[in-house]
Each structure stands twice: as structure tokens, then as C-alpha cells.
Amino acid sequence: MTSIGERVPRKEDPRLLRGLGRFGDDQDRPGQLWLRVVRSPVAHGRLVSISRPNGAQVVTAEDLPPGLRIPVRLKVQDIDLSDHLQPVLAAEEVRYVGEPVAVVLADDPYEAEDLAELVQVEIDELPVTVDTAAGVRAAEFELGYGDVEAAFGKADHVVQIEFDVGRHSAVPLEPRALLADVDPSTGALQIFGMTKVPVFNRDVLATMIGIDENLVHVHAMDAGGGFGVRGEFYPEDFLVPWLAWKLRRPVKWVEDRAEHLVAVNHSRQQQHVIAAAFDNEGTLLGLKDDVLHDNGAYARTHGIIVPELTLAMLPGPYRVPAFHGRIRVMLTNKTPCGTYRAPGRFEGTAVREQLLDVAADRIGIDRVELRRKNLLTADELPHTRAMSTLGTDVVLDSGDYLGLLDKAMVEADRLGYLSQLESLKAQGRKVGLGVAMFLEKSGLxxxxxxxxxxxxxxxxxxxxxxxxxxxxxxxxxxxxxxxxxxxxxxxxxxxxxxxxxxxxxxxxxxxxxxxxxxxxxxxxxxxxxxxxxxxxxxxxxxxxxxxxxxxxxxxxxxxxxxxxxxxxxxxxxxxxxxxxxxxxxxxxxxxxxxxVEHMTYPYGVHVTLVDVDTGTGRVKVLRYLVAYEVGRAINPTLVEGQLLGGVAQGVGGALLEEFRYDEAGQPQAVTFMDYLMPTAAELPQIDILVAQDAPAPGNPLGVKGAGEGGLTAAGGAIAGAIRDALGLTGPVGRLPMTAERVRGLDKEGK
Known part of the structure; x- marks a missing residue:
């Protein structure tokens, strides 16, 4: 009897489809208090006073244990971020719109919301920084190997582009929810709603409250999506349990969608100046990148792992003899950032693959052929790069990058991508094909x-x-x-x-x-x-x-x-x-x-066909193929599902989703009227090719992670397809490619 590799139906589905899931908002306790967070309405200012409506239970920083700041979960690069950690409640200064300054407790959720609106927060406004380059430098570091200057010095072709990736984040079906109950006799806390890293959150909470971790019981829960933003330790993850423990009463908080868009970790926002050196045959000699990373107002639990992953994974699956990357992590008056599915890799892949597209045109070589020429071969794996990320050395394990690229292109041709491209071009349509290779990491x-x-x-x-x-x-x-x-x-x-x-x-x-x-x-x-x-x-x-x-x-x-x-x-x-x-x-x-001491490195190819309406700027994704090497698929259906969902999020990040701010630091996307996400109407049928040709040598199952590969190269593939459709000589320059930006590019191209 064998189960691995079988398309076993999901064990979760019977309860979820019957409405029997156990989600955070499903939890209630008799006599519970409802919590509502009062958030800063301004992006930067000195906190002068907070009013307390008559009869309202209002908690401010003055009521909390002194000096509480949320620690970094993953410390990398030996960089001390303690001066930039977020307080649980702002005490003297607010640094972004949405920063918690107080909480209100009431017996009813509607009463809590009404009372929170009556709390008056007086703030003396201070200068606001929304320009990344003008922010406070929280960290700066470099990664690389080889003699980059020599590589560029002997190059026949040097290609450099500037490329920005806009700020966006995950929007799970279920916002955050938390219930904390307490045993009055022992003070033991029962926590419902923490997901992702419950043991870490338990330990942080116990330390901040000052109790033994065995007095904190985080219960298993369902969650309506995570994607990196759910389940990290946020201010509310201390406030709800601490108040329950202090008051000896259950306390419940449920985030609404408007809160979510300004409160959970944002991600992505980076500015790249990237260059590659090639010889006359198109062989890659060296790669370098200078990056500005906008981390928002504070360093949260992820610290600087997103910028580190950006640099460490930037060479991707290619043979890069020399590489140098520098990144500056800047603080601005925006919502703080963390991880979002494929953190650092979505950004770096989009930038690198756009650079390769531009380079292919300038050198005079086919885009796919340029990639084929420079991919590491199976004989060159395992391949060690003199860098580390997330505390592990970068050792690319098993794989056949060339073989998967060839399989993907054959599959795209078999499915009619190339013939459809030519047919639509013959009709005078602005259509383009995008191809992007990517390298992922998994199994940390x-x-x-x-x-x-x-x-x-x-x-x-x-x-x-x-x-x-x-x-x-x-x-x-x-x-x-x-x-x-x-x-x-x-x-x-x-x-x-x-x-x-x-x-x-x-x-x-x-x-x-x-x-x-x-x-x-x-x-x-x-x-x-x-x-x-x-x-x-x-x-x-x-x-x-x-x-x-x-x-x-x-x-x-x-x-x-x-x-x-x-x-x-x-x-x-x-x-x-x-x-x-x-x-x-x-x-x-x-x-x-x-x-494990080393991660495993899955990889893949995205191929997409887009149709660009230059009059409206609308980009229609017509076809989408993901080819992905998973090592060994425990359940192929679930691998395919992960890839399908990732593509949907990738389309959103490439074309629609963006958090923008005005000069005063006021967020311009606080509802779904302005923060646009793809629906079924914006997504094509997605083709999936799951390969199991390179089992991972570092674990007994031979598996490689499947959670992020559907998203990683979406920005690179769609940007490449738009560039192809518009016949640009340079890069598209920025993601997301909103309608306004597409119209601007078309005018430039003309």
C-alpha cells in the first residue's frame, strides 16, 4: 500500500465545505469583552494626548508595562534593529497612518467601535517621508562573490536598467481574529486565532507578559489563507491576551478589512538599478544590483530577511561567475513591511528577467536562447554560491534547469501559445509572449x-x-x-x-x-x-x-x-x-x-501570452503556463492547486495591486474600490506542468516546497509579455503595470 504520489482528496474539505471549520471569529466565550483598536490618523507626529470618553475602558501606552517592543523573529546579517522595532502602542510619536495608539474595551462589538470613534487623539504633526530614498537608513549590507569589476571590464556588452516593484500585500479571505480566555485560578491563557508560528508567538507572549510559556496554550485553528502576513506577532497579539490575563475575562478582537489594509505587513516595494555583463556570444560574465528597499515605519518580526532574500536569490538558476548586490533598507512613514508569498524572489525575479529580455534584444539573440545559454546544467549541480541567506549557505541542490525550460517551451507550443500569438498579431492585435525562469527556496x-x-x-x-x-x-x-x-x-x-x-x-x-x-x-x-x-x-x-x-x-x-x-x-x-x-x-x-542545515531549491518556468489594449491600457492575460520542479509530489492535485493560487496572486501584483500614499503619508488604497485585485474575469485558464525529475537529496521524502512557485515569476513573465507586445527597446520599468502606466509606455514606444 502506498499513499505518496496519490491524488487523495483533501481531509480538510468535508468540514470546511459543511461550514464546520474552526476559524478565529467562530470562537466566543460567555462574558467576553470586545476590543477595538484606535489608530493614528496621521503619518508622523508627536503624540500629545488621548481622550477617554466617559465610562469607556481605554488602554494607552501609559497602562502597559514599559518598553514593550515586538522582537525580530529571524535575525540575519548581524545587524542590530533594536532601535527600529515597533512598540505595542505608540507612546510619544506616531510613524504611520494606522499605527495603534490605544484600545477600547466594551461588552458589545458595535459599542466598542462607537466608543473608539469618540476617542480623540491629539497629535502635533511632523514632517512626513514617503520617498524611499529620503527615508531613514535602518540597514545596509552587501552580498556577492567573484570579481565583478573584472567581469564588467572585459565585457563586450553591458546592459543596465532601472526597475521598481510597487508596494502590495496579501489579502486573505479571512482577516485576523483573536480570542484570549484565562483560567482565573491559575492565570493560564487559552489563545485562539494565532496561526503560522504558534510556538514562537507563545514564547514571545509569555516573555512579554512575564509568565512561563507552559501557561500559554495556543490552539490549532483553521485560517482563511496566510500568505506570509497572517500569524506573525503584531501589537494585537500582545494586547488581547495581556488584557484577558490582567482583567481575568475573555477578550476578543476581529480585524475589519479597512484595518487590514493599513495594519498587516505590506511587502515588495523596491527600486533596482541592475546591470549585466556579457561577451559577444551572450554568455553572462557578471551581474550587479543596487537596491533601495522601503520597509515602512518599523522593522517588524521579519527584520531584513526580505532584502536579504532579494540579493541572495537574485542570480537565480543561471551561471553567474561574479555577482555583487548592495541593498539599503529605508524607513518611511508607511505601514511596516514583512513577507508576502515569494518574498524577495518575486521582486528579484521580475527585475532579473526583464534585464535578460532587454539584453537579448540589444545583443541580438532570442530571449529563450539567451536563457538556455546561461542556465546552470545538471552536471554543474550541486552548485555552491559564496553567500548565505536565512542562516544557511546557498547550495543549489538537484535539478535540470535546461530540461525544464525545454519542456515548458514544448508544452507551450503544443497547447497553441505560439500559434495563437502569430494569429493575433496577424489580426493587428498588440499581443506579446513572456518567458521567465525562476529559482525558489524551501524547507528552511x-x-x-x-x-x-x-x-x-x-x-x-x-x-x-x-x-x-x-x-x-x-x-x-x-x-x-x-x-x-x-x-x-x-x-x-x-x-x-x-x-x-x-x-x-x-x-x-x-x-x-x-x-x-x-x-x-x-x-x-x-x-x-x-x-x-x-x-x-x-x-x-x-x-x-x-x-x-x-x-x-x-x-x-x-x-x-x-x-x-x-x-x-x-x-x-x-x-x-x-x-x-x-x-x-x-x-x-x-x-x-x-x-536541516541547507534549504532545497525548487525551480520553474512561467510562460504567458497577453493582449494589450493601447487605447485603454488594459492588459488581458490570455494564456498562462507554469512548469515547476517539485522533486516529489506527495499529492499532485495539491501541488497544482498551490501553483494555480500563486498565479492568481502574481497577476494581481503584476497588473493591479498597489498601496499608494500622498505627500502627507495618507494611504490611497484603503478599500477595494482603490486596492484592486484580480477576479475570475481577469484570469485565464492556467496550464500546469509538474515535474518530478530532481528529488531533493536533503530529506528522506525527496520533496521540494510547492507553496510559492506559482507566484515567483509572474511579475517577470507578465512584464516581459507587455514589453514584447508594445515592442519596447527598454524595460517596462515598474510593476504593477496599471492601465495608466501601460498607456504611458505605449506613448514612449511610439
């Missing part, structure tokens, strides 16, 4: 822990440190467990994100759930299987070598009637069993940890 450690237990009914339970963000982790981990135990996935129940049931979990982020979490589950399940065989050998009085496992039964080879089930073995593992040896632990279970 340092560890993940999992428990697997078989009960006396034969049912299997898995306790994982991952979290359910909609990615199908319950199904994947059930398949991994079922495969190791040779049982039906239907008997496996997976519980993720509960800090009592799994106190050592690393969470779900960085496309690590299957790679690291799945490997930990695999190890734990194999350990349970080994223990079951050992116990069965005592029960059946035969050697372990004479036993085989099939469909949840352990039997003697060649003796069909001589067997025991996992349920029988679980009963034999109870205390008092004659089969247990002295001091041998009871129960049929195991806890195992999987540790």
Missing part, C-alpha cells in the same frame, strides 16, 4: 518535531508543528504517515499548531511544511512501525525478520493466519501488558525531530 530549518501515535482502535494521530493555512497540510502529513505505516490515510488524523500537543513546532512558512514537517512525521511514523514490529515479534513469538507489514497488519511471512493488527499491538503496549519489558515506555507512539 533548523528543525521540526512530530509525534505519531496509534490508538487501541487502530486509528493514527499525528501532532505536527505546522499550521493549517489552507495549503492542505493535514492531507499531506496523513499521506506521509499512511505510507510509512502502510495504512489507509482515512485512519490518520492530523492536528497542527497546538502548542500543548506539539510544544516544539516551527510553524508553516517558507514552504517548509512538507519538506521539514513531512520529514519529521516520516521519521516518527517509521519509529512507530519499528516499535510495532518489535512488539509483534513478542506477541507472535517469531523474529522480527520473519514479519511483514501490510494494510495495518503485521504478519508472519508465508503464514496468512498468523498476524496481529496495529490495534492489537497498541493494546499490548498498555501498562501492565505482559509484552512490555521492565521500564519500557507504554503506548505505541514516537516523537522524532528532523533537522
Amino acid at each position: 530549518g533548523p528543525q521540526e518535531t512530530a509525534d505519531v501515535t496509534i490508538g487501541t482502535s487502530g486509528d493514527v494521530r499525528v501532532y505536527s508543528g505546522g499550521t493549517s493555512l489552507g495549503q492542505g497540510i493535514e492531507t499531506i502529513l496523513a499521506q506521509v504517515t499512511a505510507d510509512a505505516l502502510t495504512v489507509d490515510p482515512a485512519v490518520v488524523t492530523v492536528i497542527n499548531g497546538d502548542t500543548v500537543l506539539q510544544p516544539f513546532g516551527g510553524g508553516s512558512w517558507a514552504s517548509r511544511s512538507t519538506v521539514v514537517g513531512g520529514s519529521a512525521v516520516h521519521r516518527a511514523a517509521l519509529a512507530v512501525r519499528e516499535r510495532a514490529i518489535r512488539m509483534a515479534s513478542r506477541m507472535l513469538e517469531v523474529s522480527e525478520e520473519d514479519l511483514e507489514v501490510s494494510a495495518g497488519t503485521i504478519g508472519v511471512k508465508g503464514a496468512p493466519g498468523s498476524s496481529v493488527s496495529y490495534a492489537d499491538v497498541a493494546k499490548a503496549c498498555r501498562p501492565g501488558s505482559p509484552y512490555l519489558q521492565p521500564d519500557e515506555p507504554a503506548g505505541l507512539s514516537a516523537r522524532r525531530r528532523f533537522e
Whole structure:
């Protein structure tokens, strides 16, 4: 019996489709207080006073323990960001519109909202900075290897472009929600609604409140999407539990959509000046990039990992003999930034692939051929670059980049992309084809822990440190467990994100759930299987070598009637069993940890066909193909689903979504009237080609993460297609390619 590789239906779907999911806003407790956040209406100013309406429970920074700031979760580059961390509530100065300055508590959510509107915040306004280059420099660092100056000095062609990526972020179906309940006798906190990294959030919260982490129980929850922005530690993640603990009453907060657009982590905003050196044959000799990264008003939990990933992943899947990148992380009076699906790689891929398109035209070589010429070959892998990111050395593991590019182009031709392009051109339409290669990263450690237990009914339970963000982790981990135990996935129940049931979990982020979490589950399940065989050998009085496992039964080879089930073995593992040896632990279970020193690097190709209406500036995506190397697909349907969803978000970031600010720092996209997202009408049928030709050598399952590949190259592919459609000689210059910008480009082209 095997489960890995099968298109097993999602175990999550029966409850979710019946409305039986357990989301943050579903949680209520008798006597709960409702919390509403009062936010700064100005982008920068000195906080003078905060009024308290009669009878209202209003909490300001004066009421909190002194000096509370939200720590960085991932520290990189040995850069101290402590001077730039966000306070839980602004005490003396506000730095962006939407910054929390107070909270109001009431017995009813509508009353809380009404009272919050009555709170008067007096602020002496200060000069506002929205221009990235004029911001405060929070960090600056360089990454690279090789002699870049020598490479550019001997080049026959040097191509340089400027390219900006606009500010946008994730908009999950479900905004944030949090409920904190407290045991009045012990002070223990029950937290509902924290996702993504519950163990880290538990530890931060316990430290900030000053209690033992075992008094904080973060419960497993469903979530209507994560995408990097959900589940980090925000001011509300302290305020709600702290007030519950202090008042000894349940406290609940639910974010509305207007709050979400100014409060959660923004992402992406970067300005690049990038150059490449080539010889006369189009061989890449060197690459360099100078980047300005707008991080908004503060350094939040992600610190500077997005700018680090931008530089470390910029060379992509190409043979780049020499590389140098410099990045300056600037603070402005805007919402602070963090990660959003494919952080740093969406930006860097868009910039690099646009540079290659421009270079191909200037050198006089086909765009695909230029890429083919400069891709690392399978014989050159593994390939080490003298850089590190996220605390791990960059070692590109297994792959066949050339082979996947060729497969993608053959598939695009078979599906009619090229013939449709020529047909529409013949009709006088402004159509263009975009091709973009990308390299991803996945499986970040340092560890993940999992428990697997078989009960006396034969049912299997898995306790994982991952979290359910909609990615199908319950199904994947059930398949991994079922495969190791040779049982039906239907008997496996997976519980993720509960800090009592799994106190050592690393969470779900960085496309690590299957790679690291799945490997930990695999190890734990194999350990349970080994223990079951050992116990069965005592029960059946035969050697372990004479036993085989099939469909949840352990039997003697060649003796069909001589067997025991996992349920029988679980009963034999109870205390008092004659089969247990002295001091041998009871129960049929195991806890195992999987540790990794290096990430694994999936990769792929995006091919898209667009139609540009130069009169209106509208860009219509006609066709879209994603070819992606996943190493090994535990469940191909779920891999395809991840890629489909990523493309949808990529189209939004490439064409529509942007947070803009006026000179006073006032956000100009605070509703869906202004923050535009793609609907079904803006998306074409998306073609998917999942490759499993290069299993990852660094984990026992051979898997590579699938969470971000549908998004990573969308900006690069769509920008390339628009450039092709308009016949530009230079770059499109900026994402998103809004209608206004497309019209401007067309005028430039003419």
C-alpha cells in the first residue's frame, strides 16, 4: 500500500465545505469583552494626548508595562534593529497612518467601535517621508562573490536598467481574529486565532507578559489563507491576551478589512538599478544590483530577511561567475513591511528577467536562447554560491534547469501559445509572449518535531508543528504517515499548531511544511512501525525478520493466519501488558525531530501570452503556463492547486495591486474600490506542468516546497509579455503595470 504520489482528496474539505471549520471569529466565550483598536490618523507626529470618553475602558501606552517592543523573529546579517522595532502602542510619536495608539474595551462589538470613534487623539504633526530614498537608513549590507569589476571590464556588452516593484500585500479571505480566555485560578491563557508560528508567538507572549510559556496554550485553528502576513506577532497579539490575563475575562478582537489594509505587513516595494555583463556570444560574465528597499515605519518580526532574500536569490538558476548586490533598507512613514508569498524572489525575479529580455534584444539573440545559454546544467549541480541567506549557505541542490525550460517551451507550443500569438498579431492585435525562469527556496530549518501515535482502535494521530493555512497540510502529513505505516490515510488524523500537543513546532512558512514537517512525521511514523514490529515479534513469538507489514497488519511471512493488527499491538503496549519489558515506555507512539542545515531549491518556468489594449491600457492575460520542479509530489492535485493560487496572486501584483500614499503619508488604497485585485474575469485558464525529475537529496521524502512557485515569476513573465507586445527597446520599468502606466509606455514606444 502506498499513499505518496496519490491524488487523495483533501481531509480538510468535508468540514470546511459543511461550514464546520474552526476559524478565529467562530470562537466566543460567555462574558467576553470586545476590543477595538484606535489608530493614528496621521503619518508622523508627536503624540500629545488621548481622550477617554466617559465610562469607556481605554488602554494607552501609559497602562502597559514599559518598553514593550515586538522582537525580530529571524535575525540575519548581524545587524542590530533594536532601535527600529515597533512598540505595542505608540507612546510619544506616531510613524504611520494606522499605527495603534490605544484600545477600547466594551461588552458589545458595535459599542466598542462607537466608543473608539469618540476617542480623540491629539497629535502635533511632523514632517512626513514617503520617498524611499529620503527615508531613514535602518540597514545596509552587501552580498556577492567573484570579481565583478573584472567581469564588467572585459565585457563586450553591458546592459543596465532601472526597475521598481510597487508596494502590495496579501489579502486573505479571512482577516485576523483573536480570542484570549484565562483560567482565573491559575492565570493560564487559552489563545485562539494565532496561526503560522504558534510556538514562537507563545514564547514571545509569555516573555512579554512575564509568565512561563507552559501557561500559554495556543490552539490549532483553521485560517482563511496566510500568505506570509497572517500569524506573525503584531501589537494585537500582545494586547488581547495581556488584557484577558490582567482583567481575568475573555477578550476578543476581529480585524475589519479597512484595518487590514493599513495594519498587516505590506511587502515588495523596491527600486533596482541592475546591470549585466556579457561577451559577444551572450554568455553572462557578471551581474550587479543596487537596491533601495522601503520597509515602512518599523522593522517588524521579519527584520531584513526580505532584502536579504532579494540579493541572495537574485542570480537565480543561471551561471553567474561574479555577482555583487548592495541593498539599503529605508524607513518611511508607511505601514511596516514583512513577507508576502515569494518574498524577495518575486521582486528579484521580475527585475532579473526583464534585464535578460532587454539584453537579448540589444545583443541580438532570442530571449529563450539567451536563457538556455546561461542556465546552470545538471552536471554543474550541486552548485555552491559564496553567500548565505536565512542562516544557511546557498547550495543549489538537484535539478535540470535546461530540461525544464525545454519542456515548458514544448508544452507551450503544443497547447497553441505560439500559434495563437502569430494569429493575433496577424489580426493587428498588440499581443506579446513572456518567458521567465525562476529559482525558489524551501524547507528552511533548523528543525521540526512530530509525534505519531496509534490508538487501541487502530486509528493514527499525528501532532505536527505546522499550521493549517489552507495549503492542505493535514492531507499531506496523513499521506506521509499512511505510507510509512502502510495504512489507509482515512485512519490518520492530523492536528497542527497546538502548542500543548506539539510544544516544539516551527510553524508553516517558507514552504517548509512538507519538506521539514513531512520529514519529521516520516521519521516518527517509521519509529512507530519499528516499535510495532518489535512488539509483534513478542506477541507472535517469531523474529522480527520473519514479519511483514501490510494494510495495518503485521504478519508472519508465508503464514496468512498468523498476524496481529496495529490495534492489537497498541493494546499490548498498555501498562501492565505482559509484552512490555521492565521500564519500557507504554503506548505505541514516537516523537522524532528532523533537522536541516541547507534549504532545497525548487525551480520553474512561467510562460504567458497577453493582449494589450493601447487605447485603454488594459492588459488581458490570455494564456498562462507554469512548469515547476517539485522533486516529489506527495499529492499532485495539491501541488497544482498551490501553483494555480500563486498565479492568481502574481497577476494581481503584476497588473493591479498597489498601496499608494500622498505627500502627507495618507494611504490611497484603503478599500477595494482603490486596492484592486484580480477576479475570475481577469484570469485565464492556467496550464500546469509538474515535474518530478530532481528529488531533493536533503530529506528522506525527496520533496521540494510547492507553496510559492506559482507566484515567483509572474511579475517577470507578465512584464516581459507587455514589453514584447508594445515592442519596447527598454524595460517596462515598474510593476504593477496599471492601465495608466501601460498607456504611458505605449506613448514612449511610439
